[in-house]
Amino acid sequence: MRVRLDRVVKRFKALEALAGVSLVVEDGEFFTLLGPSGCGKTTTLRIIAGFYDPDEGVVYFDDVPQNGVPPAQRGIGIVFQNYALWPHMTVEGNVAYGLKLQRVPPAEISRRVTAVLEQVGLAGLERRTPGQLSGGQQQRVAVARALVLNPRVLLLDEPLSNLDAKVRARLRSEIRRLQQDLGITTVYVTHDQEEAMVLSDRIAVMNEGMVLQIGTPVELYEQPATLFVADFIGTSNLLPGDAVEARDGIVAVRTPAGVVRGTAIGALAPGMPVVVAVRPENVRLADGAGAETALPGTIVLTQYLGSLIRYEVEMAGGIIVRVDVGDPHRHTRLLPGHPVEVAFASRSAQVFARER
Amino acid sequence: MAQEALRPSLRPAARFRVPGVVLALPVYAFLFLFIVFPLWRLFLDAVTTEEGVLTLAFLRDFLSDRFYHRALLNSLLVAGGTVLGCTLLGFLAAFLLVRYEFPGRRLFSYLTILPIIMPPLVGIMGLVFVLGRAGTVNVILMDSFGLRRPVNFIYGWHGVLLAMILHYFPLVTLNVTDALSKLDASLEEAAEAMGATRLRKIRDIVLPLVTPGFISGTTLVFILAFADFATPLVVGVQNLIASQAYLNIVQFVDRRLFKMGIVIGALMAVLAIVFLLIARRIVSAREYAVLSYRAADRQTLRGPARWLAPLFFVAVLLLAFMPYLGVTLAAFGQAWSLTPFPEHWTLANLDQVIHLTPIFVLNTLRWSLLAVIIILAVGVPLGWVLARTTLPGRGLMDAIVTLVLALPGTAIGIAYIRAFHFPLPVIGVVLSRLWIIMPLVLAVRRMPYTVRATFASLLTVHRSMEESAASVGASGLRVFADITLPVIWRGVLAGALFSLMFALQEAAATILLVLPGWETMTVGIFTYYTSGTFGQAAALGFVLILICAATLFIIYRLTGARMGGLFGSGGG
Numbered sequence: 001m002r003v004r005l006d007r008v009v010k011r012f013k014a015l016e017a018l019a020g021v022s023l024v025v026e027d028g029e030f031f032t033l034l035g036p037s038g039c040g041k042t043t044t045l046r047i048i049a050g051f052y053d054p055d056e057g058v059v060y061f062d063d064v065p066q067n068g069v070p071p072a073q074r075g076i077g078i079v080f081q082n083y084a085l086w087p088h089m090t091v092e093g094n095v096a097y098g099l100k101l102q103r104v105p106p107a108e109i110s111r112r113v114t115a116v117l118e119q120v121g122l123a124g125l126e127r128r129t130p131g132q133l134s135g136g137q138q139q140r141v142a143v144a145r146a147l148v149l150n151p152r153v154l155l156l157d158e159p160l161s162n163l164d165a166k167v168r169a170r171l172r173s174e175i176r177r178l179q180q181d182l183g184i185t186t187v188y189v190t191h192d193q194e195e196a197m198v199l200s201d202r203i204a205v206m207n208e209g210m211v212l213q214i215g216t217p218v219e220l221y222e223q224p225a226t227l228f229v230a231d232f233i234g235t236s237n238l239l240p241g242d243a244v245e246a247r248d249g250i251v252a253v254r255t256p257a258g259v260v261r262g263t264a265i266g267a268l269a270p271g272m273p274v275v276v277a278v279r280p281e282n283v284r285l286a287d288g289a290g291a292e293t294a295l296p297g298t299i300v301l302t303q304y305l306g307s308l309i310r311y312e313v314e315m316a317g318g319i320i321v322r323v324d325v326g327d328p329h330r331h332t333r334l335l336p337g338h339p340v341e342v343a344f345a346s347r348s349a350q351v352f353a354r355e356r
Numbered sequence: 357m358a359q360e361a362l363r364p365s366l367r368p369a370a371r372f373r374v375p376g377v378v379l380a381l382p383v384y385a386f387l388f389l390f391i392v393f394p395l396w397r398l399f400l401d402a403v404t405t406e407e408g409v410l411t412l413a414f415l416r417d418f419l420s421d422r423f424y425h426r427a428l429l430n431s432l433l434v435a436g437g438t439v440l441g442c443t444l445l446g447f448l449a450a451f452l453l454v455r456y457e458f459p460g461r462r463l464f465s466y467l468t469i470l471p472i473i474m475p476p477l478v479g480i481m482g483l484v485f486v487l488g489r490a491g492t493v494n495v496i497l498m499d500s501f502g503l504r505r506p507v508n509f510i511y512g513w514h515g516v517l518l519a520m521i522l523h524y525f526p527l528v529t530l531n532v533t534d535a536l537s538k539l540d541a542s543l544e545e546a547a548e549a550m551g552a553t554r555l556r557k558i559r560d561i562v563l564p565l566v567t568p569g570f571i572s573g574t575t576l577v578f579i580l581a582f583a584d585f586a587t588p589l590v591v592g593v594q595n596l597i598a599s600q601a602y603l604n605i606v607q608f609v610d611r612r613l614f615k616m617g618i619v620i621g622a623l624m625a626v627l628a629i630v631f632l633l634i635a636r637r638i639v640s641a642r643e644y645a646v647l648s649y650r651a652a653d654r655q656t657l658r659g660p661a662r663w664l665a666p667l668f669f670v671a672v673l674l675l676a677f678m679p680y681l682g683v684t685l686a687a688f689g690q691a692w693s694l695t696p697f698p699e700h701w702t703l704a705n706l707d708q709v710i711h712l713t714p715i716f717v718l719n720t721l722r723w724s725l726l727a728v729i730i731i732l733a734v735g736v737p738l739g740w741v742l743a744r745t746t747l748p749g750r751g752l753m754d755a756i757v758t759l760v761l762a763l764p765g766t767a768i769g770i771a772y773i774r775a776f777h778f779p780l781p782v783i784g785v786v787l788s789r790l791w792i793i794m795p796l797v798l799a800v801r802r803m804p805y806t807v808r809a810t811f812a813s814l815l816t817v818h819r820s821m822e823e824s825a826a827s828v829g830a831s832g833l834r835v836f837a838d839i840t841l842p843v844i845w846r847g848v849l850a851g852a853l854f855s856l857m858f859a860l861q862e863a864a865a866t867i868l869l870v871l872p873g874w875e876t877m878t879v880g881i882f883t884y885y886t887s888g889t890f891g892q893a894a895a896l897g898f899v900l901i902l903i904c905a906a907t908l909f910i911i912y913r914l915t916g917a918r919m920g921g922l923f924g925s926g927g928g
Binding site for chain 2: 049050051070071072073076077078080081082084086087088097098101102130131145149
């Protein structure tokens, strides 16, 4: 099923939680709403679920407007951040509750409950109560409870945020596999950009009640549309400065560390205050001369991360540039105090306008 | 320099350490001497003759007496009826206050708690002034509406129920409010998303989850209503088990009746324990640790409901506060009779109880303040032992503290009369003839509030806060003074003030133990009222209300009015 939001606005008293959100979730797509806390991602999810009605704009399910339709009649399955399992019911009771409300015959209830618990890997735990389950198991019960009614769209509100790192990584893959097996349209809310990248077909990055960019993980990472997205997704070096020259989409920027070049995002003219964003893996350490923009600096920190070495290089003006060097074994590790030059290609750096 | 700095941290290891249990022993001893021992004595007395021979004759006498059967049944019915009424009022009030927004909600949420804090004896007296045969309402009805004979609003069972429900319903409101506000909104939203209607949601999700809170509130209501003897006596109902215990004990003519009083006292104590155990069973089987992330949104009431909700509170609160208005009128009225309101006003009554015979006020203050000192000396260490140590005997102490909260004052009074009527071993004094017994019994009765407040406050001081102070070299006492005390003192003080407030109002144990010269305000009210000196009884009541209100005000200022946890029978 296709979910479409058209210029949705939601206000809570004076606060505008959503300032005109438009997006389309295609049928069978895993779509993630990503952003820092308070950005409006959970509000968006609750509007899709029907717990809130938008103040302006329309929510469509397959081109049928859903405004005013109560959650139960939308055909959604929802998993809450704290799972919201009913502590006084068993696992079976939790999963079967919705079916009982729909007056499904008992034989079919037990068949469907068994099947869905099997699906999430909880067979045999029917009689336990939520208090007797681990966090990961509780999370699966919540997923099973959401899936048992065969929803048209699955909504997940930060379902992994209360789990420890190992369990989180495992459940992440399980959720993705389950979603692909079922081919169910899924909207997922998280503030964890790594989680969003791993799970999603497409991601909407949100901030302050607005959608800043919608795209595949690759698009967001490699072609961030705004400074916020560049900073929020992955790691970026941000070098503030002033544009001195703009030609053929390449901007020269004077930063305290020296003049660097990058690709202009949006219209930029000489004299404008800008920020150059470049990812650590796109920065090279150049021992000699020759690169197009090589700037001198001194290593202040060396971090060995197994698959790569990360250097922090202090440039003129106190600016720190992080440089990732892959394949640590073929590279002689440099120690703090070592003078180096850093360089990057202008096509792998983006230049954004900066507010004064 | 470096060595100097090291030295203090080496010292504690070298020092001889007193085992914690030795430090806790005085506290344990206090509880055993002043709670366990008198109770044991009470139970023993119920099954022995005056000569000390074990016998079941008294129990058999009691059980074969149809009058007592009836009284027991009546008491259970009154307690049950009170629970039912409190449930209806308390649930409705709690639901409205937690889930809905309507004009005056904040004000009502404060006011609704007040009745439980008012002295019950003053309440029932005030109710008579307003609703009695010659009370305000009847006089108005007869004068203005031509009614011939006064309506019997309160004399009899319905009066007992009315008075008790109006007094005790806040206990249910407090506990249910607490449980409701801990429910995470998503629990209900999850059901809603599956198509549960509002009623289904309440039945399947909300009610099961507030049951523990509800049970601990109603258990206390049941036990208190069951044990209350003063309220029924004032409205002329004697055929209750608690009233019979009181009447049998205060008469000194018939030894057999006196013995019956002891048997009933013991029975009431046993029943309170049984009720408490049953409640604990139910509660512990259904208590779930649910972390609340988000409280349910308060729904704004619209249409007629918007005004029905405040109307409900105004009506209930008017009824609940009416008695105190009646007492105030009677305190300042001169020769008030046969008019709806006093025609002439006077300060003579107040002058009488404050200036001319201040003994009641002074005694009450004296005993209560002494009691609070004892409570602080015993209750704070006890709260600390419960919250912070793994000393042997903790579980038992915890159980005793909860038990005391539920033990009828009548039973404790009778137990003290029996236990401290004889010279104590070793020291050879007869405690019941020394005035110290008054603050002692008050301290024992009201200690649980302070213990629980200390316990709860200590839980908010995370262990690591103290450990980090210790890690930079602070000694145990220093840690307590610099880290723990500044965090917990408000909570502890609030608990102590609660103890004080209820000590001021005590009207069961002290009435049984009082000797000439020791009379408290409640005793004074009882004596003045039963001898027909209503004005002075009312004046004493008025002063008592003022003192309690002042205490409560300080508690509010100290704690921001979080006190639900002090009233449950399940927690602790």
